[in-house]
Amino acid sequence: MVVQSNTAEEETNPFEKIIILGSGPAGLAAALYAARAELNPLVISGVELGGQAALTNTIENYPGFPEGIGGYELGELFKKQAERFGARVQFATATDVDLQMSPYTIVTDSGKYKTSSLVIATGASPNHLNIPGEKEFTGKGVSYCATCDGWFFKEKEVVVVGGGDSAVEEALFLTRFASSVKIIHRRDTLRAGALLQKRANENPKISFVWNSVVEEINGAGKVTSLRIRNTRSGEESTLTTDGIFIFIGHTPNTQLFHGQLSMDDKGFIKTNLLMETSVPGVFAAGEAADSHFRQVITSAGMGAAAAIQATHYLEDK
Template identity: 60%
Template sequence: MTEENTPRHVKILIIGSGPAGLTAALYAARANLAPVVLTGMDLGGQVSKTHAVENYPGFPDGISGEGLVKDFNDQAIRFGTEIIFDVATEVDFSARPFKVTTYGEEFTADTLIITTGAAAVTLNIPGEEEMIGRGVSYCATCDGHFFKDMEVVVVGGGDSALEEALYLTHHASKVTIIHRRDELRAGSILKQRAEENDKIHFIWDSVLTNIPEGEKVESVKVKNVKTGEESDLSTEGVFIFIGHTPNTELFEGKLTLDAQGYIVVDHLMQAQIEGVYAAGEVADPHFRQVITSAGMGAGAAIQAIRYIEEKGL
């Protein structure tokens, strides 16, 4: 709230500071609309946690995730973006301008760009978090290349696990799928392709219980859920694909979400309510990349700018 106790008004309020949010901010700032970005708890978003991004164009030698989002951030600020280290705790779309409450302030906004991202579901076992970037990954497209001619394991039995396992066979010498059931629940074509691929092997009825810490992953502990027997399996990579959760709790009952909870947008990034846009992983269960998230962020901002012009706001 301002001194007069009235909410602060902005034309474009962006919730989230990952690649989608910071790219939206860059576009909105270059249109002289002085956007405000609420960073959330995680400035820079998911990619800031990775030590090497090799698939974002313009960086032939790769760049650290931290370095990439710092550049996104600096570029957005250079044109007049205001970055606020705060979390949106409530949104109200029932009247215009929209209302957004944070821990520290209250805003009204003519347009809202939601870029709150998503998070991979984790196994929550010892060593998992510590070994991220040292052999543990949640994205084959991002990290598969680092595992050329190595042996890796894939955890999961759904469509995305099989898609990612098949992708990994282009790099790894052997891909072992560890699944807690005794059959795959993935769709039949993927299942057939995986079963026919010589590089793919299966360990059924099993779960990972530990990823021993070290400089790099060297092995995992595997437990058979039927017999209770535990064994060590040598591996250099652990790819975990047991689902993704979009950060959309705040929007439940306020915007249309799909069955998995992702915000439903049209091809112009508009959510159910005119003037509300969503971009990046919060609205994208398919691609989950920095480039696609940034692209969606740019699109959302272009549409928000057009909306503001059309409505004379």
């Protein structure tokens, strides 16, 4: 891909040793490690400073915070710690990249950069239903992460939307806390693997609402009910619930790198254990490269690993 320069000013940015794309847990952990290796990293933050974690009220499963910590606050602390050692966080979004040859070119909405190494930590976004009430009640009964939020639904009634492996896995996980879990699926059979289906069918807390889609999420301050529609009869009904967990897939934010890096069929960047991608000096960490763990701690761990490896790469160079 040829990267065009838009303005003369774009050419003035100094050459960078390492650029990190993304300011979520993976990007800021990479920044901390790269800064402590005296690489003076530049973080291109993207629009979501702190990443997905900053969207959630409380994070209770990141070690070191026995009382939990606000998601936004944790992102701020990550940033502050990386900056203390010299990381620079630029509020900008990458719009184009050229990874054909080193030094690599990164074009952002506030300038163009050349860099010897790159850590891609652009994360992923949970797919949304895009229905009324979904945005308004996110963090107030609408969740995309059972591991993160299940605990808040002790002895409550919850709904899971989806029919794939992750929907059923997360529904089973939620039965540890919730008094009942209804799986709403738009078809009359699950796509999830046979063993998961068997476990769900045998779990007394799980029931199914087949051939149905959620049309609207209602509540007052927090979720209280859903309007659902039967896809066969068209009939609408109200389902009371304390929470709705939406598991209809994740989309990695990796469109920029299509055709330049090896990816799986869903667009997650392929890496080896050293976080190396198919291009030397380009590393990927966190949810951009991980469709499985999807946690703050695992993403931060991958970010740290990517920066350590980038440091070795630059030393060898």
